[in-house]
Amino acid sequence: DAGVIQSPRHEVTEMGQEVTLRCKPISGHNSLFWYRQTMMRGLELLIYFNNNVPIDDSGMPEDRFSAKMPNASFSTLKIQPSEPRDSAVYFCASSLIAESSYNEQFFGPGTRLTVL
């Protein structure tokens, strides 16, 4: 079974450039999450989608960040313009019915973003 797929695995870009991160959740999962991991702040939830609809985007740092989920098998996280402080590992995760306490989240391998 394929797990959560993320691309690219590594991205190096220059300040001011647009960055797009991609995620394919596990087939049949209706909940999708984007997280950011840094040494300073640990794991932060950026946004949560349920059935392709954004439910909670309170963790999105600022207007430079946007996320979409056009269908059940694809989501993007875009940063425009990127800044050096956006350098982090970005994880996508998916789960069945997220509101059930029994259901764990399955994480992708992450995208390591470096903004120079």
Next chain:
Amino acid sequence: GNSVTQMEGPVTLSEEAFLTINCTYTATGYPSLFWYVQYPGEGLQLLLKATKADDKGSNKGFEATYRKETTSFHLEKGSVQVSDSAVYFCALKGSNYKLTFGKGTLLTVNP
């Protein structure tokens, strides 16, 4: 709100030593509890989980028991291997979608 407190480490052990990583939580209701493991350069993987009080989760020689009376979910392994070197996250999930993580504990096992 919900919160998770775990040993911050780092923890350094010799191969075949006994491992305990402490985790305590604060939550309302009846949450599920999880341990995730993150190997270097990889994403988080579910190691084990327990969904109700007194449940024991186990996997790959690791165990943790959901103790409601002490609000704890300590991770243990009787004999660690070099390949167990990773960061371990304790996590809690209540009746909404949010997974609350501890800060993570870095484990290094030396041969």
